[in-house]
Amino acid sequence: MDNKFSVYIETYGCQMNLSDTEIVSRIIFNAGYEIVDTPKKANVILLNTCSVRENAERKVNERLLHLKKFKELEKPVILGVLGCMAERLRSRILEKNSNVDIVVGPDEYRKIPELIQNAFLGEKGIAVKLSRVETYDDLEPLRKEGISAWISIMRGCDKFCTYCVVPYTRGRERSRRMQSVVDEVKKLCDEGFKEVTLLGQNVNSYKCPETNSDFADLLRECARQVPSMRIRFITSHPQDMSDKLIETIAEWDNICKYIHLPIQSGSDRILQLMNRNYTYEHYLGRINKIRSLIPNCALSTDIIVGFPTETLEDHQATLRALKEIRFDGAYMFRYSPREHTKAFKMVDDVPEKEKIRRLNEVIDLQNKISKEINLGEHNRIHIVLVEGPSKKDKTYWAGRTDTNKVTIFKPGKDTAVGDFVKVKIKNSTSATLFGEIVQ
Numbered sequence: 001m002d003n004k005f006s007v008y009i010e011t012y013g014c015q016m017n018l019s020d021t022e023i024v025s026r027i028i029f030n031a032g033y034e035i036v037d038t039p040k041k042a043n044v045i046l047l048n049t050c051s052v053r054e055n056a057e058r059k060v061n062e063r064l065l066h067l068k069k070f071k072e073l074e075k076p077v078i079l080g081v082l083g084c085m086a087e088r089l090r091s092r093i094l095e096k097n098s099n100v101d102i103v104v105g106p107d108e109y110r111k112i113p114e115l116i117q118n119a120f121l122g123e124k125g126i127a128v129k130l131s132r133v134e135t136y137d138d139l140e141p142l143r144k145e146g147i148s149a150w151i152s153i154m155r156g157c158d159k160f161c162t163y164c165v166v167p168y169t170r171g172r173e174r175s176r177r178m179q180s181v182v183d184e185v186k187k188l189c190d191e192g193f194k195e196v197t198l199l200g201q202n203v204n205s206y207k208c209p210e211t212n213s214d215f216a217d218l219l220r221e222c223a224r225q226v227p228s229m230r231i232r233f234i235t236s237h238p239q240d241m242s243d244k245l246i247e248t249i250a251e252w253d254n255i256c257k258y259i260h261l262p263i264q265s266g267s268d269r270i271l272q273l274m275n276r277n278y279t280y281e282h283y284l285g286r287i288n289k290i291r292s293l294i295p296n297c298a299l300s301t302d303i304i305v306g307f308p309t310e311t312l313e314d315h316q317a318t319l320r321a322l323k324e325i326r327f328d329g330a331y332m333f334r335y336s337p338r339e340h341t342k343a344f345k346m347v348d349d350v351p352e353k354e355k356i357r358r359l360n361e362v363i364d365l366q367n368k369i370s371k372e373i374n375l376g377e378h379n380r381i382h383i384v385l386v387e388g389p390s391k392k393d394k395t396y397w398a399g400r401t402d403t404n405k406v407t408i409f410k411p412g413k414d415t416a417v418g419d420f421v422k423v424k425i426k427n428s429t430s431a432t433l434f435g436e437i438v439q
């Protein structure tokens, strides 16, 4: 049989999945298969999926229906589901979608080439075992050219927030070796990358399996050994936001002054029901520490509205928290019950209409705050890493500040992708800064 498969991968969900797609691409490439950029050119179509909210799964199900047309062509086409949905639904995916041939969970990606081969011989396959050790540490992700790269430094999550499916779909927490991460940053620097984002469900509970170094140690080593690299990281958990980590971020210029620190709710009662393991006061203490050591640090957060039993009073506590802390930005969600989680057994008692109302209230408040904060940026100068022409108007270019704000500006004659330029901010919206290059 012709061994030359052409594989197209589509990615849904978080950055972790985008990074996993690069790992899967490496595995497929090493097996001698070709990676293509449209489903039309492919005889293997893989969807790397997300389960975090019902909406994410709905999107993938709709896509699977749509992809049916590729299965009805003359040439044989293999359809695969990877990632969190594969792990969560397992054989149910094959039962529900007769078009799907392979189902592969996040810790079994090494088996994909073999599963593809078998599928072409007519055998459907499932590989969904979770692992306590798999970190794909030895595999260099197959990245597209660019200036900004993701590096997964850990996999899984042990926190078991009661609403969250991730500990079930991605398994136990495990970290890569520090040396291997630092080496990867060095190599990316040699290849011309200017910025890396260290990724994990809880980056700040990182622990090197070889040396026991923690996340602050890892950040420091990356920053020290590769001083020209901009270093970002997501996502941090408030429980593990140590003084040492905050001091390390403050100390090194090339560690970005931007922290994403999900609060989820401003109500202690709801935080406890969510098993978040902190109170609002503790959270606020971390924010105050960050702001005292890193005065211009940008902060963003995640909010869930309408968690089981959330009262108007709890909701008010969340609004109060947003007003008191004044985040630069927030990702805001309606609670979505997920099978297997603890919260799934609680009564989902906030009516959908009320969830939407609360969500809109939170979004409106946060937009107003983001807008006000960005007004305060006017006439300040930021160092922007140039990403290239802006999507809306190609005569303008886009980049990001150290604080992770998208900035639009007119390029100079010599401005090139990957340059660091000084931009004086002249205008803004709640989500974007606009400015001019200054010398």
Ligand code: 5AD
Residues within 6 Å of the ligand: 052, 053, 163, 164, 165, 262, 264, 302, 303, 304, 333, 334, 335, 336, 337, 338
């Ligand atoms: N419903 C709504 N939002 C959720 N998140 C995680 N699980 C759920 C759920 N069941 C949100 C949290 C988390 C972000 C990645 O997604 O805010 O921080």
Ligand code: SF4
Residues within 6 Å of the ligand: 157, 158, 159, 160, 161, 164, 165, 166, 167, 201, 202, 237
């Ligand atoms: Fe989910 Fe909580 Fe783990 Fe984040 S920390 S992945 S919300 S269980």
